[in-house]
Amino acid sequence: MGEIIRETISAGDMDPTFIEKIEKAGADRIRTCLSCGTCSSVCPSGRRTAFRTRELIRKALLGLREDVLSSPDLWLCATCLTCLERCPRQIKITDAIIIMRNMAVKEGFMLPQHRKSAQKLLQTGHAVPLDDANRDMRRELGIPEIPPTVHSSEEALAQVKEIMRLTGFDTLVEGEGTGAKQE
């Protein structure tokens, strides 16, 4: 016989402003959620992980900010938009997830490998910069060895870097901390 574990949500864990912020940032109609579970049932990620879209939205509606933002599950959505297409309330579920991810990053919850991707963008202006093997391949194909992008313009790269300085993206993603709770 398994022990029944009762989880109690205390009022102190609930932040009523959380859902307001998500709504205001662009997740229209989120309060009309029926918790019907269509989102979870069509989610290709939920099919193989513990990520449950319905649960995430429910927690957000309850204002369980800390729980939602610190969860690594928040990063298992592949943004395929299938839940959004099929939601009977036409809630912008994927937008809501992106908004919550932005909030998580702002609070320091960011996977180290994601910080690394951000560093690449900061340094090169590309998420996936050109490597030597591909330079050779490009030359062999008769296309410019270095593409006509920020890779071939110091000035253009400086502009992209300046944008990331202006928005504070550079300080947002710096460091090596994991932030996200690892289970």
Next chain:
Amino acid sequence: MSKRPAYYHFLGCIIPHRYPSIEKATKLVFNDLGIDLLDMVGASCCPAPGVFGSFDRVTWATIAARNLTIAEQGGHPITTGCNGCFASLWDSNHELKEDEELRAAVNRNLADIGREFKGTIEVTHYLDVLHDVVGTQKVKEHVTRPLNGVRMALHPGCHWMRPKLVKKKDDSERPHIFREICETSGAKYVHYKDELICCGAGGAVRTADLKTSLDFTKQKFDSIAAAGGADVIVTPCPFCLLQLDTGQVEIQKLFGVEYKFDIMHVSELLALAFGHEPDEFGLANHLQYSQRKTEPNWERLNLRAKAKATA
């Protein structure tokens, strides 16, 4: 005499830096179709919507908007062959036209680098150009080497057609446009149950959790196998292509299961159908072949078997 249509060619990251064969094939195909592709000098990462959009929306929108202003200055629409780049550029263009608050924030940042988002151009995917501007009938007229007898499974991916009510491209639950374009090649469309599921790479999941992301891909491969198999899987997105292509090598390592699918971008499929030789655009350079030290299955693809002259 009508003027040749011209588009700014947004390259992104994966096409020029990992699959230059797609870039070359696109140039061949668009040239054959009489469409000019203009260099977008100084363009950066789109930046990847599921990754950088997830980190900070204003940074994502501002970098995307900077790319848009390059095209605005030249006065031509943009075209891209990547669903991710399309999502970043199309969505930011759309959102900046609708959301005044975001536009003000973005333009404040852009002003510091001497730019301004004006909202004067459109963003297209190659699929839009092929379907809406050229038309499948005219694409078909350029086919000189129909890939008869080749069984073709399709992976349309997510971000060109979803969300359908916003993008208004195709019915994302029953899409037909990508299929019609691919069928001009003469290859035989093979339906499989999981055609519309995500490749698994998006939303920063490939970076966050490689094994989970590959499990999506594996489901797709198994679904294609259950439908009787395919000689080639075609996609309109290089990030999906990377996931399906190198994913086979990674799946073999992580799951111990071997798949041998040749994967092509729609530009590569059309380049072949238009009579270009695989060597002309470097089809054999796809990463799975260099990693596995193999070649495309020329026979199965109904292409002349080609012995490697040099090692």
